[in-house]
Amino acid sequence: MYNTSFDDAASCDLVANALATKLYPCGWLINFGQPCNTEVPGRDMPTHLRTVHRVNENQRLRCLWNGCSDELSSGCLGRHVQERHLAWRWACPRPGCEAIFTRRGVMEEHRTTCTR
Secondary structure, eight states, rough: OOOOOOOHHHHHHHHHHHHHEEEEOOBBETTTTTEEEOOEGGGGGGHHHHHSSSSOSSSSOOOOBBTTTEEEEGGGHHHHHIIIIIIIOOOOOOOOOOOOOOSSHHHHHHHHHHOO
């Protein structure tokens, strides 16, 4: 028998775990413009970028993800990749609310005032 009655916080934790453990192909361009394609759990993508692709903190850089040319601080790169390229999304867990956010903290703030 499975537990199917989750409160809002537990629902958010389930989504967080799913996003963190799902395998994503790395789209960082290497070898003459070919994507890396190493499958990496979502939560480990920032570490993969630092250790494998030598993206160092405290520098400005151009995102080399396939199809992207955004320029940003390397400290923001992990969040940028998760939000933009891995398409992490956080939906309000309240029934009837269709609000969707790119950051969990913003969704949780919304949830505290959501009237649906």
